Amino acid sequence: MVRPSRGEASPGTWRREAGTVVRRTVALPERATAPFVITAGFRIPRVPTEWAPHSHPSHELVWVRGGTLTSRVADRVFTVSEGYGLWMPAGVVHGGRATAGARFHDAFFAPDRMPFAFGEPKAIAMTPLLESLLTHLARTDLDPAARARAEAVVFDVLRPAERQFALQLPNDTRIDAIAEALLDDPADCRSLEEWALRLGISDRTITRAFRQATGVSFAQWRQMLRVHRALTLLSEGFEVTTVSEVLGYAQPSSFIAAFRRVMGSTPGAFLGAADGSGDVPNPVSRVENS
Structure with a gap:
């Protein structure tokens, strides 16, 4: 369900901008249930967009270009700006808000096929190499061997950022x-x-x-x-x-x-x-x- 905001405040996050769209359900990418370890893609919200609290069966990595993403996880508020991403473990309830026009990237990781995973939300350093690899994995024409090689390198370079910038409420x-x-x-x-x-x-x-x-x-x-x-x-x-x-x-x-x-x-x-x-x-x- 999608409804426009009237500018009211939402608990634990910034006051909504006029025209914000609140999404009550979160649709995973079509290929998120395919036999891949990593499924990546991006979307561009035309207006300020808020996602109501929800969770995923897969681990999620989100990052933005040309804007910011604010995410509320229990009693912490994360602000994801250029150069950083946010790792969200499977099953963790979180909400989020993206500025209008921001390129909102996400990648989903199958928990049962990963060599490791972070057990709590983490700021991730989105290096050019990591972004390039996830862009490569968004392609639909990769053969299994090429995908496996790229996924292996992702796990080699996926690291928490030195600065874990979260506001404790x-x-x-x-x-x-x-x-x-x-x-x-x-x-x-x-x-x-x-x-x-x-x-x-x-x-x-x-x-x-x-x-x-x-x-x-x-x-x-x-x-x-x-x-x-x-x-x-x-x-x-x-x-x-x-x-x-x-x-x-x-x-x-x-x-x-x-x-x-x-x-x-x-x-x-x-x-x-x-x-x-x-x-x-x-x-x-x-x-x-x-």
């Missing part, structure tokens, strides 16, 4: 209202003291709760959340100045410094490195209509 009733408010509006600049007054608890309680639930302070968590959101905005072509304003920074230099602290590079350097990884055309395409 608190799942603590004392501070969940803070997390939801910031997910809805990352520019919310209310201080610890202001939140404590609103929630009727002490600022020390909020500080301890964030440390216990997420492993970082309230200020660090908000900074990470804003960088997650920045990745989506930057991939959509917004200038650094605009992104810094949208996220509540007083000046672009403050946003750039925060981005560097979280990601290890400036926004420009990060996006430049992603662009330099190459954009490999894929012969199998599914263009999704609303």
Whole structure:
């Protein structure tokens, strides 16, 4: 079932853009049940698209070009940007959202025919070699020997990314209202003291709760959340100045410094490195209509 969104917020993810299509069922590629270890392809959502929580009988690797994918897995939010992919083990319930026009790539792996598999969601380094191999495996004219050789190399180069960038949600009733408010509006600049007054608890309680639930302070968590959101905005072509304003920074230099602290590079350097990884055309395409 497909229905358009009216712009409401969805739990644990960003506020939906107007015109977002929510898909309640997820169709696997036609060849996903064929006797292949790996089945790959891609689709291009014409509008912002959200997939409701679901799971697959196969392991899944997703990555995007020309946009971002945000995925909610239990109490974690993953943002998949250029140069990275997300490994989703078979049977793990997850939801996702892709920006309009993003090239949404996916590859499904048969669990019973793999030499190894990651047991939990992982950010994957989408190197040019790995993308080229998965593009090659999307072809329908490969003979069994050629496919087996390509699949073997995929398993040789499939590796977790050095940076596992996931936002841990608190799942603590004392501070969940803070997390939801910031997910809805990352520019919310209310201080610890202001939140404590609103929630009727002490600022020390909020500080301890964030440390216990997420492993970082309230200020660090908000900074990470804003960088997650920045990745989506930057991939959509917004200038650094605009992104810094949208996220509540007083000046672009403050946003750039925060981005560097979280990601290890400036926004420009990060996006430049992603662009330099190459954009490999894929012969199998599914263009999704609303």
